[in-house]
Amino acid sequence: MSGTSVDAIDCALTRINQQGISLLATCEHPVPEATRQRITAISHPGDNEIERMGALDRELGELFAEATLGLLEQTGRQPDEITAIGSHGQTIRHLPPSVHIPSGHGFTLQIGDPNTIAERTGITTVADFRRRDIAAGGEGAPLAPAFHAAAFAKPGVRRVILNIGGIANATLLDGNGGVLGFDTGPGNTLLDHWICRHRGSAYDRDGQWAAEGEVNTDLLEGLLTHDYFSRQGPRSTGKEAFNLAWLDERLAQLDHLPAAQQVQSTLAEFTAATIAHGILQATCDIDAVYVCGGGARNTDLMRRLYRKLAPAKLDTTAALGMDPEWVEAAAFAWLAWRSLEGLSGNVPAVTGASREVILGAVYPGRQPSPG
Template sequence: MPLYVGLMSGTSVDAIDCALVSCQGCEAEVLTTYEYPIPQRLKNEIAALSQPGANEIERMGVLDRELGALFASAALSLLKNAHVDPGEVAAIGTHGQTIRHRPASVTENTQPGFTLQIGDPNTIAETTGITTVADFRRRDVAAGGEGAPLAPAFHAATLSAEGVNRAIVNIGGIANVTLLEGSELLAGFDTGPGNTLLDHWIQENRGEECDRGGRWSAAGNIDEQLLKRLLNHPFFTLTGPRSTGKEAFNLPWLKKLLVQSTAITPGDVQTTLVEFTAKSIALAIKHHALLPTEIFVCGGGAHNTHLMQRLAVHAEPARLDTTAALGLDPDWVEAAAFAWLACQTLTSSAGNAPVVTGAAGERILGGIYPGGEPTRGAS
């Protein structure tokens, strides 16, 4: 089967996930993977650009090129480690880095919805010499959709099973769920925050990148009043296709709610945030007509033992496991999804699922940036 590279950097901005995938039709096999670091300076600039600020166009233009070069290096490092020549790869599918996500469900039709990812695909194609497919989300938005989540179509193609009702839950910075009745994709939507608030809170209070294994949160207590205020966010009243991002769930928003919780300890805040993530995921699943008997988790949240324990409690009686039980490592599902989406684009096949995003119909997603002889030392 043809080879594709999938590149993914999510809302957590922890690293670029790279996957070499053989793809054809509904078949996708992850052959090798690589985690490419993002320098702290670029992480800081991504975080700054994700919020309104001065001189945004200039800063975005520079960061777009820098991230394009970084994504290109990530792809080439993956191939070097796999001993695969770039000429053997049909295409790179790159998600890019989201710096703003304002879909129609958030703007409430007062202005056109939009989503914006950067990481210049021209630079990637020029540096690697590999045809690059990028900007997957905006065609769906143009067709009236949310532009997210896009992984459910991949989940349906690769992780479904006849006669079984399944939910695939991706817990990245933002969490989303895919609901499958046999091989039929019934729904998919963002459920709310995944790791983003957890990561930001521990970074601010303990200087740690993340709460590994959920050890800090497991030692605290749930503050029921704070949990209630968290769940009162207007996002949770939205029905039908919905998506969200750090624009809605961020540290300043959390701190506003904490003004009413002066006696709460930082550790109890972390514990309550875990409960918030677990409960919002479980409630989103239970509000749908499909009652899955199996729930499989992917993304960084799959490694948070405390979060998985709380999700298992709220998901009962469904069985909870990670996608490793289905043969796909939970760390690489999204990178594999963008390799698959690139394959869909190059074979003129739809990449979106209107039942998920609310788009007017199926669409071929992304722009194609042809490869060629790489420019050495491109910058």
């Protein structure tokens, strides 16, 4: 899994069967800075896009293969011991049906050539999970709720699984088999980009810079006017909607420009407020919220969420037996398993698809030599 923050490739080795999922080993594979810059550049309209995308697709395929082989070496496993690789890829565009674009055809696009991964590793690779859901009329996101239900649902207990990656998404488990989910809006993306611009850091460790600042009320009110927060029903979003260019536009509308640290604190409050609003708008009847993703490490953000979601309990998925850092990587391993088993992976009530569909295309690994 490589998310919108492009900080690293998360790899999880899992054992999956009808009884459940076990997380056996993990590793974080670095993304070279030059590659990260190429991903950032291709994620916005520009010149010579097709050629640049084609080359980067291959480059990321090689990088994902390296990450896989690195995890196998770390664990002493051989490629022929692995049933399949589930590769989410790197999202470079997410413009789903809820976003009105001139062509009228919503789409999502992830790169990281699965042919290259399968050839380099020799392991069957399942990839391109999101586009079949969009073909069935869905948003193509979020896809984690089906996994959250399989891994974390408990009869009679009302839980929310909250993934705070670059974009935040929430899964509501009603304790009776019902599953709802949606993207709440920004997670770490604005926080990471703002601190990178002003302090050269990849992220705000523990949310310390934001915690020491003050919220600018005028900026917060302006951020909350984004039309995404008025949408109802299945919805998803991405960095196309929430990015520094959009933030700069909002800052330009203010009478007085806040200090950089004030902006960081306001962005943290904005993230917490939109997460809490999304969850409480969907249901006020929850027992606990369990956080996964990089945001689970942000102490300041967790404090803000605790205050806004009380009296519901707030914890991380570690309390449910899975390290919050690796839930999303495990989810795409699980989706690959579902695909190979001929089982659906989407939740139509979440994505808005017309039906349950099998997600992902299968790229066979190298066949064993005869004899």
